[in-house]
Amino acid sequence: MVKAIRVHEAGGPEVLRFEDYDPGAPGKGEVLVEHKAVGLNFLDVYFRTGLYPAPLPLVPGSEAAGVVVETGEGVDSLKPGDRVAYCLRTGSYCERRVVPADRLVKVPDGITDEQAAAMMLKGMTAWYLLHRTFQVKSGHTILFHAAAGGVGLIAGQWAKHIGARTIGTVGSGEKGKLAKAHGYDHVINYRDNNFVDEVKKITDGALCEVVYDSVGKDTFPGSLDCLKKRGMFVSFGQSSGPMPPVNLAILSQKGSLFATRPTLFDYIAKREDLEAASSALFDVVRSGVVEIVVNQKYALKDAAKAHADLEGRRTTGTTVLIP
Numbered sequence: 001m002v003k004a005i006r007v008h009e010a011g012g013p014e015v016l017r018f019e020d021y022d023p024g025a026p027g028k029g030e031v032l033v034e035h036k037a038v039g040l041n042f043l044d045v046y047f048r049t050g051l052y053p054a055p056l057p058l059v060p061g062s063e064a065a066g067v068v069v070e071t072g073e074g075v076d077s078l079k080p081g082d083r084v085a086y087c088l089r090t091g092s093y094c095e096r097r098v099v100p101a102d103r104l105v106k107v108p109d110g111i112t113d114e115q116a117a118a119m120m121l122k123g124m125t126a127w128y129l130l131h132r133t134f135q136v137k138s139g140h141t142i143l144f145h146a147a148a149g150g151v152g153l154i155a156g157q158w159a160k161h162i163g164a165r166t167i168g169t170v171g172s173g174e175k176g177k178l179a180k181a182h183g184y185d186h187v188i189n190y191r192d193n194n195f196v197d198e199v200k201k202i203t204d205g206a207l208c209e210v211v212y213d214s215v216g217k218d219t220f221p222g223s224l225d226c227l228k229k230r231g232m233f234v235s236f237g238q239s240s241g242p243m244p245p246v247n248l249a250i251l252s253q254k255g256s257l258f259a260t261r262p263t264l265f266d267y268i269a270k271r272e273d274l275e276a277a278s279s280a281l282f283d284v285v286r287s288g289v290v291e292i293v294v295n296q297k298y299a300l301k302d303a304a305k306a307h308a309d310l311e312g313r314r315t316t317g318t319t320v321l322i323p
């Protein structure tokens with residue numbers, strides 16, 4: 001038996017229970033991993049609340065790093081002692097778990113367990129948003145909401161490196177300073193200001209090629225008004241609550257816009273895409289282009305406190321849980 005956080009009924013942070021858990025043994029093509037650090041993600045909140053339905057009881061958690069303890073039949077790419085990391089929709093809030101070998105990547109030297117755990121899901125998300133969903137190029141102007149958050153700080157640094165002009169929204173002055181230190185040319189406190197007016201001022205009315213919106217309810221439809229004609233609206237989350245249903249006619253009214261609602265798991269479903277995403281991420285982190293800012297650490301048993309802080313907008317950058 002090991003310890004895990006489990007959810008027996010959907011609800012607030014209090015439904016996260018620390019209890020005994022049997023991780024099982026690795027079967028064919030599987031690997032038993034001992035977690036050294038587990039990343040915290042807003043995705044975990046959606047599963048806990050039931051916004052994203054999943055069978056119960058559920059071990060939440062979508063990214064982690066650790067070492068291989070045991071390999072199952074047919075696994076020859078990994079051996080006990082290898083340092084590995086992964087992201088999967090659920091199952092990582094535990095001390096040990098079984099993972100399909102083809103979902104694991106080896107963590108290179110120069111990247112710590114905590115960095116790896118903090119960045120797999122958030123960093124590969126920044127990669128596909130900037131390189132695949134919309135290909136950001138030097139000279140583009142981008143708006144990224146929640147710029148001081150986990151995905152936001154990684155994306156800001158990466159987009160700046162590509163050569164984009166970067167505008168980020170944040171919920172406080174302190175968060176604004178952090179975002180400015182991590183790739184954002186301009187920050188807008190969207191609690192105190194109308195972000196659409198601010199984007200118009202910053203760009204002299206030229207607006208943005210792309211808007212990355214993970215806030216959802218509170219930033220829609222304003223995000224559409226920050227786009228140039230034929231710009232791309234990327235709705236990739238709903239930290240403030242789900243967006244209302246949308247009549248697609250709004251896209252023509254606002255300037256023949258494009259809109260997409262992507263999820264990372266469709267961009268790394270093939271092994272070759274997982275390898276492309278993770279190696280691009282490891283490269284930018286090892287070369288210093290992207291700093292992984294781990295600003296909060298909690299013991300795994302305190303996952304409820306970590307969730308309350310994430311939902312209460314009290315975290316910045318990334319957060320890890322330590323088993």
Ligand SMILES: NC(=O)c1ccc[n+]([C@@H]2O[C@H](COP(=O)([O-])OP(=O)(O)OC[C@H]3O[C@@H](n4cnc5c(N)ncnc54)[C@H](OP(=O)(O)O)[C@@H]3O)[C@@H](O)[C@H]2O)c1
Nearest residue numbers: 041042146149150151170171214237238239240263264313
């Ligand atoms: N589709 C995908 O593939 C994918 C993958 C990864 C993450 N995501 C999404 O990306 C977003 C960021 O994820 P993350 O884990 O890095 O979280 P995060 O950005 O560190 O935390 C969420 C941030 O959203 C902002 N926010 C605005 N209104 C909020 C509200 N009413 N309640 C709570 N937060 C609010 C807060 O920043 P301010 O105070 O500065 O506003 C908060 O810090 C999430 O929506 C997540 O679901 C999507």
